[in-house]
Amino acid sequence: MLCLVVSGWLSSLAVHAADILLTGIEDNPGVQSFTQALRELRPGDNVRFQPLADLPAPGKLPGNIRLILLDLPSLDWRLQDSHGPATLVLRISRLQARQHLGDALPAHLSLLWSDPPLGRQLRLIQILLPQVKRVGVLFDNHSEFLLKELRQAALPLGLEVVTERWDNTLDNRPLQNLLKNSDVLLGLDDPDLYNPKTAKNLLLSSYARQMALIGPNAGFVKAGSLASTYSDQSDWLAMLGDLLDQPPASWPRTHYARRFKVSSNAQVARSLGIEQINEAAVAALLAEGERRP
CATH class of the missing domain: 3.40.50 (Rossmann fold)
Known part of the structure; x- marks a missing residue:
């Protein structure tokens, strides 16, 4: 048997x-x-x-x-x-x-x-920087199609999306214009705009104005952006x-992966006067918000 x-x-x-x-x-x-x-x-x-x-x-x-x-x-x-x-x-x-x-x-x-989902990144901004109202976004002809979705995700959160086209990354004027009219910079996962050649300019320009850069990915957090969600x-x-x-x-x-984590840069947070970020707690808060109907 x-x-x-x-x-x-x-x-x-x-x-x-x-x-x-x-x-x-x-x-x-x-x-x-x-x-x-x-x-x-x-x-x-x-x-x-x-x-x-x-x-x-x-x-x-x-x-x-x-x-x-x-x-x-x-x-x-x-x-x-x-x-x-x-x-x-x-x-x-x-x-x-x-x-x-x-x-x-x-x-x-x-x-x-x-x-990372755009809505998730926007909610990350709200948790870490609750005073933020205007989210600055650089785009080019490759990433322009994401802007409609981004604005739709920002609307129920009460956030305004401010954009600048940046077709020539050697021309710093679009970046400077955006920084003047925004409270935070959100990076789209567009390698034409966010790459090792542009990283120094993006980071130095934003932090010269005491402005955080969120995203576009965990790799950029190591380079000097404040934080991002990611899946490993x-x-x-x-x-x-x-x-x-x-x-x-x-x-x-x-x-999109339902499971995810938050990566943050403690040194950048200190330089911006932000309290130490509990990455696990922030990720749990974001996940709880996504489970609610």
Whole structure:
């Protein structure tokens, strides 16, 4: 009887085990670590990585595979064929999706956003800087499409979004104009505007006016912005775990990680006269606000 029970249990596991295939252009230690972490999270599934160069056309893959893309070359490969398995595109930014997909969103793709939700970043501003009313935002032709969504998110919070187009980052006038008319600077995840070459100018200019920069990501916090929300590998794995428990037909077309953390720069906070930021408490407060209807 025990043998029959164990045999039936093993057969049930085999029937319900999912075939999860991760792919990307490079097989490096980071990819191997992530694949192993997902494998440990889902011991009942067949989790494996195959380099993009070793794969056939997407339409020739078995339809029951759960396909996870790890980089932009793998997305371009997937876009070559409308046939093939349901696909999760991991850690893609809003700008990257716009550049690769335009306004289209193929039915077989689910995009998992890497950049922080704009509404979440605005609520972070309200918690850390409750006196702020005018949020300054630099944009260019790549990130301009985000402004409508940003203004919609700011409206119920009672915040005004002040914008300046900054097509030429060597011209400091748009930045100076924005700083004169804002209470805080919110960085969009636009690498044309926020990158190692522009960081010094952005940070020195804003702090010369005792003005905080929020975002655009955790990396910029280390460089000198005050704070940002972000999701790390554990948060991404938790999100994948939730999605992979669902049938692919129910996967959302786009999705932000529900789990996240807050990163802050203590030295910058002190220089701005801000009390020490309890990152875990701020993240919990933000998460509680998002759970309320």
